[in-house]
Every structure is written in structure tokens, then in C-alpha cells.
Amino acid sequence: xxxxxxxxxxxxxxxxxxxxxxxxxxxxxxxxxxxxxxxxxxxxxxxxxxxxxxxxxxxxxxxxxxxxxxxxxxxxxxxxxxxxxxxxxxxxxxxxxxxxxxxxxxxxxxxxxxxxxxxxxxxxxxxxxxxxxxxxxxxxxxxxxxxxxxxxxxxxxxxxxxxxxxxxxxxxxxxxxxxxxxxxxxxxxxxxxxxxxxxxxxxxxxxxxxxxxxxxxxxxxxxxxxxxxxxxxxxxxxxxxxxxxxxxxxxxxxxxxxxxxxxxxxxxxxxxxxxxxxxxxxxxxxxxxxxxxxxxxxxxxxxxxxxxxxxxxxxxxxxxxxxxxxxxxxxxxxxxxxxxxxxxxxxxxxxxxxxxxxxxxxxxxxxxxxxxxxxxxxxxxxxxxxxxxx
Amino acid sequence: xxxxxxxxxxxxxxxxxxxxxxxxxxxxxxxxxxxxxxxxxxxxxxxxxxxxxxxxxxxxxxxxxxxxxxxxxxxxxxxxxxxxxxxxxxxxxxxxxxxxxxxxxxxxxxxxxxxxxxxxxxxxxxxxxxxxxxxxxxxxxxxxxxxxxxxxxxxxxxxxxxxxxxxxxxxxxxxxxxxxxxxxxxxxxxxxxxxxxxxxxxxxxxxxxxxxxxxxxxxxxxxxxxxxxxxxxxxxxxxxxxxxxxxxxxxxxxxxxxxxxxxxxxxxxxxxxxxxxxxxxxxxxxxxxxxx
Numbered sequence: 001x002x003x004x005x006x007x008x009x010x011x012x013x014x015x016x017x018x019x020x021x022x023x024x025x026x027x028x029x030x031x032x033x034x035x036x037x038x039x040x041x042x043x044x045x046x047x048x049x050x051x052x053x054x055x056x057x058x059x060x061x062x063x064x065x066x067x068x069x070x071x072x073x074x075x076x077x078x079x080x081x082x083x084x085x086x087x088x089x090x091x092x093x094x095x096x097x098x099x100x101x102x103x104x105x106x107x108x109x110x111x112x113x114x115x116x117x118x119x120x121x122x123x124x125x126x127x128x129x130x131x132x133x134x135x136x137x138x139x140x141x142x143x144x145x146x147x148x149x150x151x152x153x154x155x156x157x158x159x160x161x162x163x164x165x166x167x168x169x170x171x172x173x174x175x176x177x178x179x180x181x182x183x184x185x186x187x188x189x190x191x192x193x194x195x196x197x198x199x200x201x202x203x204x205x206x207x208x209x210x211x212x213x214x215x216x217x218x219x220x221x222x223x224x225x226x227x228x229x230x231x232x233x234x235x236x237x238x239x240x241x242x243x244x245x246x247x248x249x250x251x252x253x254x255x256x257x258x259x260x261x262x263x264x265x266x267x268x269x270x271x272x273x274x275x276x277x278x279x280x281x282x283x284x285x286x287x288x289x290x291x292x293x294x295x296x297x298x299x300x301x302x303x304x305x306x307x308x309x310x311x312x313x314x315x316x317x318x319x320x321x322x323x324x325x326x327x328x329x330x331x332x333x334x335x336x337x338x339x340x341x342x343x344x345x346x347x348x349x350x351x352x353x354x355x356x357x358x359x360x361x362x363x364x365x366x367x368x369x370x371x372x373x374x375x376x377x378x379x380x381x382x383x384x385x386x387x388x389x390x
Numbered sequence: 391x392x393x394x395x396x397x398x399x400x401x402x403x404x405x406x407x408x409x410x411x412x413x414x415x416x417x418x419x420x421x422x423x424x425x426x427x428x429x430x431x432x433x434x435x436x437x438x439x440x441x442x443x444x445x446x447x448x449x450x451x452x453x454x455x456x457x458x459x460x461x462x463x464x465x466x467x468x469x470x471x472x473x474x475x476x477x478x479x480x481x482x483x484x485x486x487x488x489x490x491x492x493x494x495x496x497x498x499x500x501x502x503x504x505x506x507x508x509x510x511x512x513x514x515x516x517x518x519x520x521x522x523x524x525x526x527x528x529x530x531x532x533x534x535x536x537x538x539x540x541x542x543x544x545x546x547x548x549x550x551x552x553x554x555x556x557x558x559x560x561x562x563x564x565x566x567x568x569x570x571x572x573x574x575x576x577x578x579x580x581x582x583x584x585x586x587x588x589x590x591x592x593x594x595x596x597x598x599x600x601x602x603x604x605x606x607x608x609x610x611x612x613x614x615x616x617x618x619x620x621x622x623x624x625x626x627x628x629x630x631x632x633x634x635x636x637x638x639x640x641x642x643x644x645x646x647x648x649x650x651x652x653x654x655x656x657x658x659x660x661x662x663x664x665x666x667x668x669x670x671x672x673x674x675x676x677x678x679x680x681x682x
Contacts, residue, residue: 127572127602127639131496157500158493197491226638227491230466244632260633273570273636274544274599277625278667284628285666293629295636298488298527298545326546326553328515328529329414357529357549378550379668 022199022222023234023241026066028108030219033196034203037188040215044110050091058111059083065094067102068243075099080112102243113217114210119172121186122202122220123155123193131158132193134165134186138172140205160190178208185214196234197227248292248311257294257308264289266389267312267321269305271296271330279324282378288386291318299329305338313342313349320350320388324381327357336363340370350388354381392519392564393539393584393591394482394508394576395458399523402456402480403428404447404463404471406438411462414486414527415441418460421530423523426454429471447471447478458482460516460525468512469494476507484525485511485575492638495573502575509575513638515545515567528552528565536561538674539585541578542597543570543604543637547625547667551597554671560678563591570599570637578608586616593619593677595670596661600626601640601647609655621673622656623664624649 025033031041045056046066053063065077072078077099081087087109094107118140126133134153151171153164165183174182185206193201202220209215223234239254252259258273266283268290270276276295283290292315296308312321321342325335332355339353353374355363367374375381401418405411406428415438419425427442427450434445444450447459459475461468461483468487475483483502490498490512502509510517516526520535532549534556542548548567555562566581568574578596585591594616598605605624612620627649629635631642642648656663662677664670 125492125496125572130499130573132493157504158496159500194493197493199492224491224493226465226489227493230491258634258636260630260635262630270546272544272546273640274542274547274597274625275550277544277599277629277635277640278547278550281625281628282666290628293633293635326549328532328546328549329527356553357532379666 023225023228023238024068024243025221025223025241026068026106027064027219028066028106030221031216033192033221034188034216034219037191037195039185039188039192039203040213041219042110042113042215042217044108047091047107047109048105050088050095053087053091053109054084056084056087056109059087060112061087062110062112063087063090063094064108064110065097065099065104066106066108067099067104068241069100069102072099077104113207113215115205115207115217116210116212117208118205119207120202120204121168121189121206122200122204123186123189124200124202126154129154131155134168136168136172140207160187160194162187181214192221196221197224197231198222199224248314252294252311255307256304257296257311259311260293261315262290262292264291264389265317265319266385267291267315267318268324269294269296269308269312269321270324271298271300271326275324275326279322279378279382282382283322283386286379286382286386288382288389291315299331300334302334302337302341305335306341309338309342313346320352320385322381322385323351323353323355324378325355325357327355327359330358332357332359332363333366336366336370339372340366343370343372352381352385352388354378392522393581393588394510394517394564394566395519395523395525397424397522399458399525400424400426400454400456401458401460401523401525402426402447402450402454404459404461404475406430406441406443406462407433407436408462408464410486412438414460414462415439417530418524421524422521423525426456447474447480451478451480456480458484458525461485461487463487465489465491469498472498472509473501476501476505480507482508483510484514484516485509486514486516486526487511488513490571492573495571499573499575508580510566511569511571511574513571514569514574515548517564517566519564520562526567528567532556533565534559534561536563537590537592538562539581539588539591539594540565540597541581541585541594542567543599543639544597544625547597550667551595551670554668555674558671558675560671560674563588570639572602572639578604579611582608582611582616582620586618591618593621593674595674596620596622596656598622598624598652599637599640600624600629600635600642600649600652601637603647605652606655609652609659609661612659612661619677620659620661621664621670621677622653622661623667623670624652624656627653
């Protein structure tokens with residue numbers, strides 16, 4: 001099924017694995033899901049202030065910052081302590097440590113465990129295979145991208161059977177009882193993946209402890225955004241679990257607008273992802289620089305478009321707003337009314353508008369009455385916008 | 391002639407009583423699509439503007455002889471609706487619905503492949519054979535009938551190109567909007583093969599975008615399987631890496647899914663690559679005048 005060049009890490013994998021623009025759970029939240037399915041995790045405690053370490057009983061322990069970004073250890077977000085005094089000092093520091101723009105609100109404190117072996121294991125949807133795969137490596141604990149020995153077992157048709165876990169166990173070099181123990185973990189990880197509509201469930205490292213039992217020492221779970229409405233347990237959690245978003249991107253996401261921030265001065269508003277990308281490319285082609293990508297979607301109404309216009313214009317670098325709408329299911333009148341509102345609230349704003357398709361004629365009248373010039377030809381509109389932005 | 395749909399296609403609409411289903415049923419019928427029925431479980435025996443509504447797809451197929459279904463149901467009901475259509479033996483299903491959970495998409499495509507059913511989409515504008523049949527949400531008046539095959543991952547960009555061609559008096563045989571999701575049914579390769587075999591298509595336009603490796607695979611396929619001229623375009627050449635550009639599938643990560651890689655693959659396969667949408671029309675004109 002895989003082509004020769006297949007590495008097991010295509011673009012979607014990478015996006016899912018890094019949790020970019022996705023709802024990524026914190027480590028302790030991911031582990032709670034693991035525990036629910038019966039995967040052994042360290043007997044840890046989540047603390048919300050440094051003083052809580054004095055109620056802890058098990059030392060030595062590990063303190064781990066609960067930020068959403070990777071590379072916590074290198075940044076100083078993971079510390080070991082032999083007693084409460086040491087733990088207190090570390091906790092105070094960790095609570096003050098911002099990592100890649102993320103301030104921790106919690107620390108996970110876990111008893112130190114004996115590690116005989118570290119493994120990487122995850123389940124995720126793979127675009128090339130058109131379905132979920134088990135991805136694993138006998139070398140855990142490291143960045144999987146830099147590990148040479150990634151093994152893949154596809155899950156045919158998205159239907160899991162226990163032999164798939166055993167197949168991976170064998171690939172990783174397990175024998176006898178360990179094959180069953182490992183396969184059991186994969187089955188349980190699969191349960192986490194399906195029950196929560198996850199895009200990714202990852203244990204890194206999955207360890208074998210001093211008693212020869214498997215234990216999830218760290219966990220990463222991202223929940224699929226399109227599935228959130230049928231996963232009521234994650235209700236209201238999205239805003240606190242997004243990473244790597246700019247201010248306008250975050251606001252857009254919260255009101256259902258797909259905006260990507262760029263560095264130029266031409267604000268862009270279009271309908272449809274492909275047309276928006278093409279418009280953005282055209283701006284570059286004619287020597288301009290877009291301030292953003294914004295796809296207002298199909299069938300947008302006046303209020304939605306007005307919010308989108310406000311969002312685009314909220315970047316103070318924007319010198320001109322380029323609106324390109326090809327109305328299929330989108331009603332041009334709704335767009336025209338939103339533009340009229342925009343012009344009324346910002347009479348000084350530069351607008352270049354190309355508006356064609358569904359209900360074009362009445363829209364044209366609204367635009368004429370509002371004194372907003374229009375053009376029918378996309379290349380013309382882009383050239384005008386670029387000229388305005390110089 | 392055309393690909394996938396023509397004047398003999400008998401269409402049912404799943405979700406015909408919903409807002410979007412109703413609106414587009416009216417538009418499709420106005421365009422000339424032969425809509426023979428609709429399906430909304432629990433509303434069997436009623437009608438929408440004279441179109442009979444059935445409780446199940448199998449009943450609709452039995453009573454109307456439908457050979458195509460267009461699905462407009464909400465995302466979480468979509469898998470069930472599609473599986474019902476597959477089970478009822480409908481050979482071509484177009485899933486317009488956007489926001490289908492990926493785990494559902496996997497099950498949908500696995501079931502369709504097992505039964506040899508063609509699924510268009512999800513998250514797509516559908517298919518149009520101008521003057522004969524429209525399934526989905528394409529604005530019909532934007533296209534003129536002719537001999538150019540059009541394949542695209544995007545909706546509105548397809549309309550843009552259809553409109554540009556029409557203004558240049560160039561028509562299309564069929565436009566296939568394959569959809570912007572990471573996992574789709576009828577893909578670029580399947581569409582290319584159909585257009586290659588269609589005796590009324592002279593030239594193929596392939597509109598791709600960043601993300602995934604579908605364009606690279608299509609280019610490989612073109613090298614050995616496609617003799618008709620192909621004109622390509624990639625949207626998103628200036629997109630920043632790591633950001634989802636609207637479509638769930640449109641994202642560059644690391645060095646995968648870039649416009650450079652896709653353009654290079656196209657060029658190596660002898661595909662003429664346009665840099666802008668209007669250049670597509672220019673290239674089509676050039677090719678057609680050479681052929682004439």
C-alpha cells in the first residue's frame with residue numbers, strides 16, 4: 001500500500017503530531033484518558049500552586065510543567081526533587097517559566113520510576129494510507145522525527161483487531177508474554193483514539209518499569225476539531241488548548257473565521273479556500289504583500305462578513321482591503337451590505353472589491369449607492385489593491 | 391459525452407427536506423438535473439415541490455431507478471447516510487457536506503471501496519456536465535458546454551476558472567470538484583483516467599493546491615496513462631508552512647506538500663503549469679489553436 005518513498009511522516013502526520021492549530025490536551029488530561037481505558041500511568045498529582053508540594057508524600061519525584069508546547073525538558077520545565085524543600089524551589093521556578101508563549105497553570109508531580117526500556121507508540125490518521133496507522137519505535141523518549149527506526153502498521157479500513165498490536169510488538173522485537181502486554185496497550189490506546197475522536201494518541205515514552213510492566217510516562221492527545229460537538233466532555237475547552245496562533249488567528253477561530261496572519265499590508269477577504277489562496281498568490285505575483293489569508297466560507301451572511309472585515313482591518317498595517325467574492329452559494333447582496341456597513345464605519349478605508357455571481361445585480365446597486373467602486377476582473381482588482389498599498 | 395454524469399443520470403437527494411438540501415434541489419432541478427426523489431428518514435410519503443420523499447435510500451432506488459445520490463445531511467449524520475446509499479447499491483455518491491469527522495471519513499471510503507462505489511467528496515462542490523446535469527452546489531450559469539475537462543480540489547476557484555473559460559468562449563465537458571479534505575473518494579487520478587477515456591474531452595485542466603502528495607501522484611500517473619494535453623495550476627504557492635489554509639487538506643509541513651514540489655512534478659510529466667487563474671485560460675487557448 002505504501003509507495004517506496006513513504007517515510008511514515010507525511011505532512012498531515014507532522015501537523016497532527018505537533019498539534020498545530022489543533023486542540024491539544026495537556027499531559028495530565030491525556031493521561032486521565034489513558035487511565036480511563038486501563039493504561040497504567042504513574043500515580044501523580046496535579047498541583048496549581050507551589051505550596052501544594054508540602055502535602056505530597058512520595059519522594060523522589062519529577063515535576064513537569066503542563067504547557068502545550070514540546071521541548072519542555074530543554075526549556076527547564078522538567079525537574080527532579082529528592083524532598084519537599086527541593087520540590088518547592090523547582091515548583092516556584094516552573095510556575096514562573098513561560099515556554100514558547102505558554103505560561104503553565106499546573107504542574108504534574110509524579111514519583112520517580114525505574115526505567116528498563118523506553119518505546120514510542122502512537123495512533124493517528126495517515127493521509128497516504130487513507131486511514132489510521134500504528135506508528136512505533138523501539139527507541140522512545142526522543143523526538144520521533146530524529147529516530148531512524150520508525151515502524152508502521154496500518155489499520156485496514158479503520159477496523160482494529162488485536163493481531164495488529166501483536167504485529168507491531170513483533171516488529172519492535174518483543175517476544176513471548178511481552179507481545180501480549182504490548183498489544184494490550186495498543187488496544188487500549190485505540191480505545192482512547194476512537195472514543196474521543198482523537199487525531200492523535202501518542203505515548204512517548206512508553207516504558208517498561210522495574211516490575212516488567214508497561215507504563216505511559218508521557219502522553220499527547222489531540223482532539224479533532226470537527227468532532228468536538230459530539231464530544232461534550234471537551235465543551236468549552238478549545239480556547240485554552242490552542243497553540244501557535246496569532247492574535248487575529250485566535251479571535252478568528254473563536255468566531256468561526258479561518259484567518260492566517262501574514263506580514264504584508266493588503267488585507268484579503270475571499271470565499272472558498274482555493275480562491276483565497278489563488279488571490280493571495282496573485283497579490284504576490286503583482287508585487288504586493290498580503291496581510292492575511294481569510295476564507296469567509298460559503299453562504300456567509302452580512303454579520304459574519306462584517307465580523308470578518310473588522311478582523312482583517314484590525315491589523316494596523318493594512319493599507320487596503322481586497323475583497324474577492326465569487327458567489328456560488330454566497331449571496332452577493334449579503335457581502336454588499338457588509339461592505340456598506342464597513343464603509344460607513346470607516347469612511348477613510350481603501351476598498352478594492354470584485355464581486356460576481358449569485359445576485360450580482362442588486363449587489364452592484366447597493367455598492368453604487370454606497371459609493372464603493374467595483375471591478376469584475378480579478379487581475380484588475382489585484383493590481384488596483386497593490387497600487388493602493390505602495 | 392462527458393464523465394460521471396450526463397442527461398441520463400437519475401439523482402436522489404439525501405437530506406432533501408433540510409435547508410441546504412431544499413435550496414440546492416431547487417437550483418439543480420432548475421438547471422435541468424433529473425431529480426427523481428429525496429430521502430429523509432421519517433418523512434417518507436411527503437414531497438418537496440412535487441419531488442417524492444422516501445424513508446430509505448433502498449426504497450427510493452427501487453421506486454425511481456436512481457443511479458446517483460447527492461448528500462446534504464449534517465456532518466455527524468453523513469456517514470450513516472453514505473453507508474445507506476452504498477448498501478442500497480447506488481453507484482455514484484456525491485458528499486457535499488463539510489466537516490465530516492476524519493474517523494467517519496475513513497469508514498465511509500473503506501465501505502465504498504469494498505463495494506466498488508464511486509464517492510465524490512466529501513467537502514466538495516459536486517460535479518457538473520454543462521447543459522445536461524448538475525449535482526451539488528456549482529453555480530450552473532458560470533459554465534459553458536464544450537470539450538475541456540476540469541478537475542479541482544477547490545469550489546470557488548473552479549467557478550473562477552469556469553467563468554474565465556466561458557468569457558473566452560471555451561466550454562467544458564465536465565467539471566469534477568473533488569473536494570478539499572485530506573481523504574477523498576474520486577481523486578485526481580480517477581478523474582484523469584475518466585477524461586482520457588472520454589471521446590468528447592480534448593484537454594484536461596488539473597487545479598491542485600498545497601498539502602498532501604496527490605498532485606505528485608497525479609503527475610506520475612499522467613506520464614504513463616494520459617495522452618491528452620494537461621494544464622495544471624497549484625493554489626497556495628505563497629502559503630506559509632504549518633498553517634491550514636482553509637481546507638483541512640491544504641497545509642505545508644516541513645518540506646512536504648509544497649507548491650514547488652507539485653509544480654516540478656507537473657512539469658516533469660509534461661503538464662503546462664499556469665501561474666495565475668487567467669493564465670490557465672491563455673494556455674487553453676494556445677493549446678486549442680495549435681490543435682486546430
